[in-house]
Amino acid sequence: MALTLYNYFRSSASYRVRIALALKGLSYEYVPVHLLKNEQLKPPFSEMTPAKLVPLLQDGDHVLSQSLAIIEYLEETHPQPPLLPAAPAERARVRALALDIACEIHPIDNLRVLRYLVHEMKVSEDDKNRWYRHWVETGLDTLEQQLAKSPQTGRFCHGDTPTLADTVLVPQIFNAQRMDCRLDHVPTVMRIHQECMALDAFKSTQPSACPDAS
């Protein structure tokens, strides 16, 4: 079945799904939705989804939203190679690491939240940047502690093959670097980031390699 990904090169939630598709070896049509031009708020995209958020994955008649739900769907429909381990407690660890980023860091620094902070709360540009860095730096510090203290951490977040957690970690590091966040306090996170970026699935789908990159 033909897959179509509606996404934006710089959206880290989009990048998560691009990595998962690449790790699974799935080809897809790439449809860019330019967030800074507010294309997500206009037809045809806005009519596909009330949430008006990228990414969306279309698989035949199914239109799927929310990056983590999309990746779980890919895992269920294309199990090889697996992005989750087999044992329930290990699956829970991988999902929790992914959610430590997807729930505790990313939403607070989302573009629409930053816009609201500046336009409605009248926070200065400097304070907005401080806000951004605070949540990234403290959130990654928590992740570092989870990863550094666990014997289950391997070459990647969990063991020696990439999982759902790595598909979420790498895009967050791209954002952190673009916003000049401190990263010297998270050596395990950065080591794993490097391991990932040595793989084609992470490298070939990075923001600068996307058709809509500018």
Added chain:
Amino acid sequence: MALTLYNYFRSSASYRVRIALALKGLSYEYVPVHLLKNEQLKPPFSEMTPAKLVPLLQDGDHVLSQSLAIIEYLEETHPQPPLLPAAPAERARVRALALDIACEIHPIDNLRVLRYLVHEMKVSEDDKNRWYRHWVETGLDTLEQQLAKSPQTGRFCHGDTPTLADTVLVPQIFNAQRMDCRLDHVPTVMRIHQECMALDAFKSTQPSACPDAS
């Protein structure tokens, strides 16, 4: 195996897990962690988890964090009654509805985020409340549109039995009511909330029914 839940009566992420445990008919030891007294930052709790967030579920040797990862774990270890449908695209819909709340509404209005807004960004109490209501009201509006337009919505968010999505929806409505958010624009959401609250699993685990409720 004995289950222990570390949680706080008013934490909506905790309430999600309490509902899931009740729907699955699982008994557990209830250990309160008082967030307003910062008990999550002190031993013994702080030594169990670098993230210092509730809820945590202990199952024998396993200490599990992140409410959605915990519920997926319960689903895998205690499949009956199921909290996710069988078909991948339906599972994806339920997970996406859960993430529409867990990623797009809840994290932005988390206690630590509100504290940072007031103490570091110097936002007034009034503006903090406006911030809170903005993300709840617009986020629930998106959810309403997802639910109202889909033939897959039934008595509950997906079909006629409660799923993961309902375990996330109900706690968010409790928060919304406590903060006097507008709810007259989300009739489908509120109808489902009522359907849920007629069930003992949702009612018996609500914040006011918890041992640590004050």
